[in-house]
Amino acid sequence: MTLSTRFLRRRARSLAGLLAGGCIALGLTGCGGSGGSNPLDNPPVVQNPGSVGGQKLSFAYFQRCINPIFLAQLQINVGGAVSTNTCAGSGCHDDRTGTGGAFRVVASATALDVTDAANTPDVIRASEMYKNFYSAQGMVLIGTPAQSRLLTKPQVQGVLHGGGLIFDDPNDPNLKLIEYWISHPAPAGQDEFAAASYNMFTPADPNTGTCNTP
Structure with a gap:
């Protein structure tokens, strides 16, 4: 040696x-x-603790009143250039080709009858519509519309939005629907499918009722 x-x-x-x-x-x-x-x-296994507590927004109201907004042709203003597009459009928030950050929309998601016993929470949570709900709720500070990016970004209020200005009128009907959804979470201790949230419709029927607004 x-x-x-x-x-x-x-x-x-x-x-x-x-x-x-x-x-x-x-x-x-x-x-x-x-x-x-x-x-x-590094440690071989990293475990994140599950969420504890907190209220959830209504899935029924989202499906009937909010998701259609993401599919509608909306007027947008990007640096003075006005055109129309959908939130779910390619290059925006489409779940496959979108470039709009974490918020994603599956445009082909079909509605489910939340009053049908066959549509259990597990069934709904496995659906494309629930993916849209989950993604949208991730852009929300529950109970506080004014601080929720689902509202501040399309209004370009203190935050940039690559999609431009969508809602230039604070009384825009679509804006009011989103505001109402964020302001009316399910009762504490109940999940996003709580029947108590059906009173967000008039009459209180998630299949036929009119979407309430502020």
């Missing part, structure tokens, strides 16, 4: 000892993870 080889081996053993000692001294589980052999490796 040459001198250089013995020197390199001693340096390697010394470094390994320092790393192992550092992990023990600092008490860092991330130094090697449980059962890991590499002292510089």
Whole structure:
């Protein structure tokens, strides 16, 4: 064994000892993870805690009153150039070809009868319509329309919107529908399918009732 080889081996053993000692001294589980052999490796399993508490918005109202807005031809103003497009259009929020950030819309999503016992929460949550609901709710601060990006972005209120100005009139009927949805979450302790949210329609029927607004 040459001198250089013995020197390199001693340096390697010394470094390994320092790393192992550092992990023990600092008490860092991330130094090697449980059962890991590499002292510089990340923990092998990372678990995120599930959400706890909080209210949810009405799926029934979203499906009947909000989702159609994303499919409607709306006037848009981008730097003074006025045209029409849909939120679900290609290059906007289409779930496959959209470039509009995390908010995505499946334009072909079909409505489900929420009053049909066969449409259990599990069935609905596996649907394309629920994907739209879930994505839209992710752009919302529940109970606070004025701070929800589903409203502030298309109005270009303190935040940029690549799709331009959509709602230049604060009394736009579509704007009012979204505002009402955000302002009326399901009762605390109930999920997004709560029958109590049917009073958001007149009469209180999610299949035939008119969508209430502020």
